[in-house]
């Protein structure tokens with residue numbers, strides 16, 4: 012507390028990221044990073060950019076990256092916005108597109124940064140309760156005479172549940188809410204979902220957000236992007252250019268472009284993660300866990316007879332860290348990032364030991 016803080020700062024409840032432990036030799040399954048390194052081509056491009064050129068500012072518009080992403084997703088470059096991680100893209104979208112007269116709707120259980128942005132920008136929000144299996148019910152997201160959204164945010168697949176809504180459900184929500192922007196956060200879509208980017212051409216109110224942090228194994232580079240119709244993107248550019256002209260540095264632009272161009276690495280890596288996820292889910296089920304169906308690079312699981320917080324502590328004693336959220340409805344679940352096959356096997360062994368304990 013300080014008397015020099017503004018009233019806004021006094022009122023903030025900041026997001027708490029998953030732990031980045033300083034210890035070596037931990038099996039780190041708590042923040043949904045990939046267990047594999049990024050595309051070797053991306054690393055080579057970053058090294059090549061590590062030169063005297065760093066004395067120069069980067070391209071403020073990151074045109075090379077926008078073009079590469081536009082080509083990959085079959086949209087025009089002016090339909091692409093890039094930012095310093097998708098968290099920054101989301102922040103600009105909340106401020107520039109979702110701050111309206113009516114409250115923003117998002118699920119009661121979802122990425123916990125959304126309410127934080129609402130706090131920062133003074134946006135009212137209404138949590139919409141997921142059904143008992145943590146599914147999005149489309150009818151809850153359609154306006155009625157006395158109830159309409161100023162914006163809607165859906166993570167698909169959702170976090171921390173991993174559950175995927177069918178693309179038809181997303182389309183019904185987008186089509187049913189022409190009065191506001193529907194933001195679909197597809198941080199995990201590459202692990203088995205269908206992207207809503209294909210709907211952008213026919214829906215002026217749809218903004219789809221992606222990240223390089225998960226499926227491209229570049230969380231440390233901080234690159235995210237949004238795809239929408241050109242006027243939505245221009246709105247984000249206006250916010251960005253009133254905040255920081257150079258959110259992507261030279262290394263980030265070079266690495267991200269090379270990553271997008273390495274489609275073979277990308278496909279192979281996503282396939283490996285999906286295969287490991289299916290094995291992990293089967294092994295956990297075998298060990299007595301209930302595992303929610305996941306289309307992400309993590310699983311969300313609970314054991315009927317063992318307290319989740321206690322399990323997380325016992326795993327930590329065995330140098331394995333997973334994520335536990337002490338929040339209503341989900342405090343008996345563990346969110347476990349899909350690791351290498353060996354990491355997953357060691358996790359399952361450790362859990363078997365603890366359960367036998």
Ligand SMILES: *Cc1c(COP(=O)(O)O)cnc(C)c1O
Pocket residue numbers: 043095096097098099122166170196198221222223224230234235
């Ligand atoms: C990881 C994650 C992000 C943030 O990604 P960055 O690009 O690393 O900022 C955004 N949304 C969801 C749902 C995530 O899980």
